[in-house]
Amino acid sequence: MMKVVYLPLDERPCNLKYPQQLAAATDIQLFTPSKQILGRKKNPAKFEDIRSWLLRETKEATHLILSLDMLVYGGIVPSRLHQLTDEECVARLDVIKEIKQQNQRIIIYAFNLIMRVPSYNSSDEEPDYYAIYGERISHYGKLLDKKGRGELLEQESEDFILLKQEIPVEILKDFTNRRRTNSATNLVAIDLVQIGLIDFLIFPLDDNAEYGFSAMEQSDLLFKVEQLQLMDRIAIYPGADEIGCTLFSKVFCEIHQYTPALYVRYSSTNGPFIIPKYEDRSLQESIKSHLTASGAVMVDHSLDADAVLFTHSPAVGQSGMAEPNQLFSERHRSYFSEINYREFIQAMQFYLSKNMVVGIADVATCNGSDQTLMYMLKKQGLLEKISAYAGWNTSGNSLGTVIAHTIIESYYHKMIDYERIAKSREFYYSRLVEDWGYQTIVRKQVATNDIPRLGCTYFDISSQLEVIQSIIKQKLEQFIKENLSNPAEGRLKLENVTSPWKRMFEVDFHLSYVMEKIV
Structure with missing residues (x-):
């Protein structure tokens, strides 16, 4: 055992x-x-x-x-x-x-x-002084690194000297x-x-x-x-x-002595070469690292694959990447010209028609799902056919989560165990509720409309915790009703909605899944 x-x-x-x-x-x-x-x-x-x-x-x-x-x-x-x-x-x-x-x-x-x-001022998860000096400490580190590489420009040399004067010695010493x-x-x-x-x-x-x-x-x-x-x-x-x-x-x-073969399919031709926000290397190199660390191998042809990882990738990197709550019209123009949503969905339909395991890494935006993609998946009736999904926080967070789930589903693909399938679907739908429902929609709604009137802040909702948790639960239930209530596969019930660190950034809940039939 x-x-x-x-x-x-x-x-x-x-x-x-x-x-x-x-x-x-x-x-x-x-x-x-x-x-x-x-x-x-x-x-x-x-x-x-x-x-x-x-x-x-x-x-x-x-x-x-x-x-x-x-x-x-x-x-x-x-x-x-x-x-x-x-x-x-x-x-x-x-x-x-x-x-x-x-x-x-x-x-x-x-x-x-x-x-x-x-690279911002906040002491929510950092030392108290980071609320004042965080951005400067981050910038100082970047210039220190560039100086060590001999790449510091003249203006940057002046900025480096100024930053060293602005950041108190004892603070920089504590941090370093x-x-x-x-x-x-x-x-x-x-x-x-x-x-x-x-x-x-x-x-x-x-x-x-x-x-x-x-x-x-x-x-x-x-x-x-x-x-x-x-x-x-x-x-x-x-x-x-x-x-x-x-x-x-x-x-x-x-x-299980299993080496899964995954084929990676992008929504943008530029996707593999983009350096995502909060990261230091191209998306393709990160995916290779996640796959090998998970026990999988990347293959060059879908015919050799146990599963297909559909990677909804940005076509622009770093600060140009969109946040999910941005209006579509406010995004970098590459989201209009260098990402082909229709072709991405069409390819997904094709592989699903061949009974292949499909996982979606939704990393075109940071901190939540890309609603444009999600509504297209819903419209085409694909949400019930996908095996795994993640679109939360950073690109790396999403990749590691969805790759692990996709690997597991590829192993069990032809085995019928309804209890196991129900547990897998429970995790899958939990990702949709949290990554799409909460991170992309509900979090912004509550932070904009409810937090100010209740006298709280984004990083501290402790004084009205139960009230805010109740609001979040109601809004997530409405999200499920509007987007995930198709009875063809199973029914979802949301319970025990909480805010683990008494702030808006994350949410916890129990999502029970009752299977009605296998599709």
Whole structure:
């Protein structure tokens, strides 16, 4: 009997619940800690609680999916706030040695983020001073990197000197010292791969860019990985909150001795070459990284594929990418001329008619679905025929989520197990409700119309939490009624709508799915 243990990055649904939902659609049982010991936002999990849970659960486990950020710092946000020394961080990694000593056969897949550097002023998930100096710290890092590469222009040299004067010394020291500590922890993690304590390791690049602190640290890690000839066991690519899904998919493929072949189909000819917002490399290179980390292989022809990943890609990168709540007329002109929606839908219909598994990576916009695409899918009656979908937050978040689900569905494609299918459809429709319904439609409506009159802010709805959660539930139920109520496949029931961090950015809910017939 296989036992897979998973320590998530934090307690939010994307990190804890999504992998659980994927596992529920398989024959693998995923063991996770209770939400109570995982901390909450800026409050770190207690190291001894995490250590005790890991040692207890891994005694008889075959696989461990391990967030080093949770183990060492107590979560993703605490990794940006802690005052731990290098020695304290390295000492906490000794738990991995303890796990291997009591269970030599366990396979450990770990991940540890390269800390993000947001290019805006906000202390919601960063130190308090980031509310004032965040944008300047980010810009300073970019110029520091360009200076190190010998690419600094004359005006940028002047800006660099000015920024160094504007940012208080103690603030810059606090920020850079923490980054050095986190980077040192990552370097030690590479050593653990070298000596066999960690079997596979991912360094996700959280909200990164071509230049900056993240880029510099990535280079240092990559040089060491290459020097130790560990390129086959360590991956570095853009991502963060989807890695739990990615590594569960890798474990799933390993347990079932399955190497899925995925064919990637784009909505834009330029799509593969675009560098998405919050990332540092072309979309095609990111997809290749996600596929290989998930246990899949990219194939050149659809005839060889177990599934087709339809990638709704932007035709313009970085700041030119649209947000889902922008009016269509306000988007960059490439959304009109370099994305062919009709052909994309036509190709999808063709592959579905051939009984192929189809997953959709909706990454043409940031932070939600592209409504133009979604309404076309609805109009053509395709929503019930798609196997997997994701269109949330960053491109990397969406890719990792939908690829993992697509891989699982490709494995079970010709197997009829109604209970398993119902669990898979539950996760699929949850993605539509959250990514399309909440992130694209309801979040903006509530933030614009209800938050101000209730005296709250986007990042703090605690004073009217129950009222706002009730409004969100009503609006999501209306969304389901208008867009997902076709009775041909099954019925959806929305329950327990909450705002995990008492802000508008994310939502949690339970979506029960009652299957009526298989189409």
